[in-house]
Amino acid sequence: MLRTFQRQFSSTSSALAKKSKKSTKKDALDSAAPVFLGRPSNHLKMGVVGLPNIGKSSLFNALTNSSVPAENYPFCTIDPSEAIVQVPDERFDWLCDTYQPKKVTPAHLTVLDIAGLVRGAASGAGLGNAFLSNVASVDGLYHLVRAFDNDDVTHVENTVDPVRDLGIIQDELRLKDEESVERQLGEWTRMASKPVPGQHPARVKEQVQMIEHIADFMASGTRDVRKGDWDLQQAQVINSLHLLTAKPMIYLCNISLDQYLAGEAQEGLSDIQKWVNENNPGDIIIPLSVAFESKISEMGLEERTDYLASKGVESQLPKVILAGYKALNLLRYFTCGPEEVRAWSVRNYSKAPQAAGVIHTDFERGFISADIMKYADLHELGTEAAVRSAGKFLQKGKDYVMEDGDIAHFKFNGKIKELSLD
Numbered sequence: 402m403l404r405t406f407q408r409q410f411s412s413t414s415s416a417l418a419k420k421s422k423k424s425t426k427k428d429a430l431d432s433a434a435p436v437f438l439g440r441p442s443n444h445l446k447m448g449v450v451g452l453p454n455i456g457k458s459s460l461f462n463a464l465t466n467s468s469v470p471a472e473n474y475p476f477c478t479i480d481p482s483e484a485i486v487q488v489p490d491e492r493f494d495w496l497c498d499t500y501q502p503k504k505v506t507p508a509h510l511t512v513l514d515i516a517g518l519v520r521g522a523a524s525g526a527g528l529g530n531a532f533l534s535n536v537a538s539v540d541g542l543y544h545l546v547r548a549f550d551n552d553d554v555t556h557v558e559n560t561v562d563p564v565r566d567l568g569i570i571q572d573e574l575r576l577k578d579e580e581s582v583e584r585q586l587g588e589w590t591r592m593a594s595k596p597v598p599g600q601h602p603a604r605v606k607e608q609v610q611m612i613e614h615i616a617d618f619m620a621s622g623t624r625d626v627r628k629g630d631w632d633l634q635q636a637q638v639i640n641s642l643h644l645l646t647a648k649p650m651i652y653l654c655n656i657s658l659d660q661y662l663a664g665e666a667q668e669g670l671s672d673i674q675k676w677v678n679e680n681n682p683g684d685i686i687i688p689l690s691v692a693f694e695s696k697i698s699e700m701g702l703e704e705r706t707d708y709l710a711s712k713g714v715e716s717q718l719p720k721v722i723l724a725g726y727k728a729l730n731l732l733r734y735f736t737c738g739p740e741e742v743r744a745w746s747v748r749n750y751s752k753a754p755q756a757a758g759v760i761h762t763d764f765e766r767g768f769i770s771a772d773i774m775k776y777a778d779l780h781e782l783g784t785e786a787a788v789r790s791a792g793k794f795l796q797k798g799k800d801y802v803m804e805d806g807d808i809a810h811f812k813f814n815g816k817i818k819e820l821s822l823d
């Protein structure tokens with residue numbers, strides 16, 4: 402996660418940062434919130450990237466219960482496919498059991514299956530530019546890497562070498578970013594030399610300096626843009642550049658079915674871990690077997706339960722979904738009533754009015770207060786009445802910062818509305 406930038410470049414830069422604070426939706430977040438890269442939306446997408454023929458579409462199918470073509474030849478996927486997957490949540494399940502509503506609506510994550518990238522993609526190889534624009538359309542990336550041996554499955558680089566493959570994808574994403582930064586720097590520099598009506602010269606100059614600074618960071622070549630310590634204004638410039646390496650990334654290491662069943666998921670990870678530590682420290686790596694996930698996704702519930710019990714293993718997909726959700730800086734709050742129990746996704750550190758606004762803009766506009774129960778309190782005490790008598794039913798104002806697991810009733814326009822909207 403990006404933390405507020407520690408160093409100051411110039412007093413102008415900090416003054417502008419203050420100004421931009423006003424002009425953005427930053428007020429919608431807690432003032433202590435870290436600086437987030439990426440668009441401030443509650444409908445964010447994760448995309449699956451990697452070399453061709455390594456299991457991306459098979460993973461997508463297993464994750465989203467889809468059936469896009471996933472065959473053993475490179476570039477089987479050309480056009481991206483999109484699907485939603487339910488975010489697993491035991492709290493949500495418990496709330497549904499407790500309230501017994503007529504309707505249940507869990508949180509969802511949108512996932513995109515993207516075509517394989519090859520060496521040279523950034524300069525157009527293998528339809529690279531088109532494929533990279535698909536990468537640009539998502540908010541976070543699952544970077545799948547092949548670690549399984551199987552002579553029957555074609556490898557575009559001929560040999561299995563996950564560390565090399567991680568480097569290929571990273572290089573292509575970085576090259577594409579360098580190209581777009583260079584292009585946009587050129588445009589802003591031209592604007593600085595020839596004032597454009599409607600553009601303030603000082604603002605243009607500042608933008609040029611900002612982009613130069615980002616370009617310098619990228620040229621240092623040690624880490625992806627998401628790993629920089631950026632302040633709010635720099636984050637806004639990065640967002641406007643739509644950089645691929647600014648997106649959060651989760652590494653998924655695809656091992657063979659046999660290795661997975663033998664409980665060897667962690668073996669062979671040390672080189673990958675070392676590469677991640679050196680290149681993008683702190684990024685999560687999840688070992689899994691796409692062959693295993695595909696196999697169990699085709700089973701009925703009973704067969705699957707028996708199979709998993711007999712093998713003593715579990716699916717990694719819940720972990721993958723949750724890691725994607727967290728990487729996108731989302732939290733869930735709930736609305737509960739006899740009509741509906743529903744999970745809502747909002748960005749971390751969102752304040753109550755903005756969280757209410759996800760349900761309906763009127764709820765944000767006419768926001769008065771929020772009645773909040775903590776899931777843990779309700780779970781422990783059993784009923785809303787018990788939570789109330791324990792003094793744990795909280796009334797919060799417009800500056801309340803939502804927390805993951807809050808159960809909310811919003812008051813707006815003088816009436817208490819249960820947001821399940823019965």
Ligand SMILES: Nc1ncnc2c1ncn2[C@@H]1O[C@H](COP(=O)(O)OP(=O)(O)OP(=O)(O)O)[C@@H](O)[C@H]1O
Pocket residue numbers: 452453454455456457458459460470471472473474475476477478479516517518549551554655656657658690691692693
């Ligand atoms: N862990 C694994 N072990 C063995 N085979 C696997 C494993 N994961 C995927 N495969 C096989 O790899 C082949 C390619 O899979 P898939 O089409 O999902 O790859 P892809 O990355 O989407 O390819 P493309 O980039 O061409 O669209 C399939 O035959 C699939 O069964």
Ligand SMILES: [Mg+2]
Pocket residue numbers: 457458459470471477478514515516517
């Ligand atoms: Mg595919």
